[in-house]
Amino acid sequence: MSFVVAIDGPAGAGKSTTARAVAGALGFVYVDTGALYRALALKVLNQGVPADDEAALDRCARETTLSLAGTPDQPQVWLDGSEVSGEIRSPAVSEMSSRLAARPVVRARLVEIQRGLRERGPLVAEGRDLGTVVFPDADVKIYLDADPETRVRRRHRELLRRGLPVRLEDVADDLRRRDLRDRSRPESPLVKADGAVTLDTSGMSIEDQVAAVLSLIRGHPRWGERIR
Helix, strand or coil: CCCEEEEECCCCCCHHHHHHHHHHHHCCEEEEHHHHHHHHHHHHHHHCCCCCCHHHHHHHHHCCCEEEEEECCEEEEEECCEECHHHCCCHHHHHHHHHHCCCHHHHHHHHHHHHHHHHHCCEEEEECCHHHHHCCCCCEEEEEECCHHHHHHHHHHHHHHCCCCCCHHHHHHHHHHHHHHHHHCCCCCCCCCCCCEEEECCCCCHHHHHHHHHHHHHCCCCCCCCCC
């Protein structure tokens, strides 16, 4: 069975940047589970699907084709045959994706898709319920975290780089809402998985984060096998 690295944690902890770099260094498939939720959120917003209508969300999720492609340094997200990587990073899509992630019918569909990606070979996946729900048998489980101030600054810089002129205060409010929603939802809440190693990235550079994760992976008993 394919070697799986599951990286969970809240927004702004450095999951995406770290996971992309680790996947690239190892030649593994990079799986951004949040991008799948964002792509579905984009469709929900564009089609005006009520976010509180379970039946409508179930139909939308079942009738939607989602996939990931590209390379770790240039990942692509495909929604119903269209590449939407550049359209799914707005604050509105982020907010909607967080709301959808609390819906059991949406999570059930997305878990199916995520588990299917394991067939593509060894992978590094990042999200919020990978070690607890999607890949509870992952070879390496890591819980990435950082203090609130660090997370807000990172998220703010990320949005500015993408040309989104948001205020630091608004980013802080958004992260607080998402944290509360992610940690308190009854379906697959954000928690540290059993057996996961916690890595606090507050005072770490990206290079240090990547090095720490690579060390954990290469120290795993199965690493020498590299089952594909």
